[in-house]
Amino acid sequence: MNWPKFAGAQTPVMLNDQPDTDERPGDAQPFVLHVRTVTGFGGGPEKTILNSPRHLPVLGYRSSCAYLHPADDPGIDLLRQKAEDAGAELISVVDSGALDTSLVAKLAAVCQQRNVKIWHAHDDKTNLLGLLVRRRWPMKLVTTAHGWVSKSWKASLHQTVSRFCLRFYDMTIAVSPDIDDCLQAWGIDQKRRCLIENAIDTDAFRRRFTREEARDKLNLRTSGLVLAGLGRLEPEKGFDRLIAAVGDCVSRGIAVTLLIGGDGSELGSLRNQVARLGLADRVSLLGHLSDPRLLLQAADVFVLSSLREGLPNVVLEAMALETPVISTRVAGIPRLIESGEHGLLIDIGDHQQMVAAIGQLEADKEMRQLFALHARKRIEDRYDFKKRMQKVASVYDQVLSRGD
Structure with missing residues (x-):
């Protein structure tokens, strides 16, 4: 069959190791600096971080995004473009690793130049x-806990660091109830944490093409049910389980095709799995997608096979684009999707339930259409990005003792 072609990574560029600035200290609105460490193309949090600054001025705040990245990382160029598209300023800060003692000075300079009032962290x-920079520049500290999904020793060490640091933060925002439960277990006081779930721009994620039109634009020629999966190709995403389920569906005579967008450490093993199961004509690994909207509009069903998550933006995006969802009952998903109303939920790691859910939606087009309509309304009612940013601005008000 003919597989679609997608744009990949951008050409690497040389990056400065000093942030530039055009700060005007007299500006009345308090300045929020979003700070994020990233390698490659980033992940789900980028959708929240880069889309935040354009919503803040009307709520009384100015904002920029400072990204710490390796000097030779080609992914930062694509993130620059995403920031430009989102109307956000991205401040590039070269990070030479754990022993880079210049980072605190660099970031303190940014804070002084921008007269930063709120440091908003987004990772361990x-x-x-934030704690180290505040010793040089007085400011309030806010962080968003996007989730801890990796179980490696390194991830556990980073989590331990955050567990220590968050006791000194003015506010920690959890993006799903299970993360809030984790913060409570860590002893983070209720007055210093809150739940603000992820959300998306419902105007940007609105269906603009029929499935047939989207497939034509992707040069996708296939019959049967088209499944889409998106995310980092890492063990916690469970793509191996999704591929195995597709293999089982094919062996049972269910006409299904799977397109997976993303890159990561599991790429080689997933390719081997596809070859071993004889699914080269049924499963395609597309690599990193700079914009997944066309793929989601081309798919009949989006499948989240994750073993661990927070509240993944990609599920919100699929629902907003009226693409039916099958998802594991992971983290904040059961709060988002009522199974049988907005999509189908399956138990984490349950192979037979995944196969059955795919078969059910393949056989019932009317159910897919119903899920699509209900999912869009769910996002509009409860997960609109503008409403989320109003809650975030209220957190800023609170930590600055404004609006009391």
């Missing part, structure tokens, strides 16, 4: 850096 390293 920037949680620690």
Whole structure:
């Protein structure tokens, strides 16, 4: 069959190791600096971080995004483009690794130049850096806990660092109830944590093509049910389980095709699995997609096979684009999707349930259409990005003792 072609990574560029600035200290609105450590193309949090600054001025705040990245990382160029598209300023800060003692000075300079009032961290390293930079520049500390999904020793060490740091933060935002439960277990006081679930721009993620039109644009020629999967190719995403389920469906005579967008450490093993199961004409690994909207509009069903998550933006995006969802009952998903109403939920790691759910939606087009309509309304009612940013601005008000 003919597989679609997608744009991949951008050409690497040389990056400065000093942030530039055009700060005007007299500006009345308090300045929020979003700070994030990233390698490659980033992940789900980028959708929240880069889309935040354009929503803040009307809520009384100015904002920029400082990204810490390796000097030779080609992914930062694509993130720059995403920031430009989102109307956000991206401040590039070269990070030479764990022993880079210049980071605190660099970031303190950014904070002084921008007259930063709120440091908004988005990962374990920037949680620690916030405490160190505040010793040089007085400011309030806010962080968003996007989730801890990896179980490696390194990830466990980073999590331990955050567990220490968050006790000194003015507010920690959890993006799903299970993360909030984790923070509570860590002893983070209720007055210093809150739940603000992920959300998306419902205007940007609105269906603009029929499935047939989207497939034509992708040059996708296939019959049967088209499944889409998106995310980092890492063990916790469970793509091996999804591929195995597709293999089982094919062996049972269910006409199904799977397109997976993303890159990561599991790429080689997933390719081997596809070859071993004889699924080269049924499963395609597309690599990193800079914009997944066309793929989601081309798919009949989006499948989240994750073993661990927070509240993944990609599920919100699929629902907003009226693409029916099959998902594991992971983290914040059961709060988002009522099974049988907005999509189908399956138990984590249950192979037979995944196969059955795919077969059910393949056989019932009317159910797919119903899920699509209900899912879109769910996102509009409860997960609109503008409403989320109003809650975030209220957190900023609170930590600055404004709006009391």
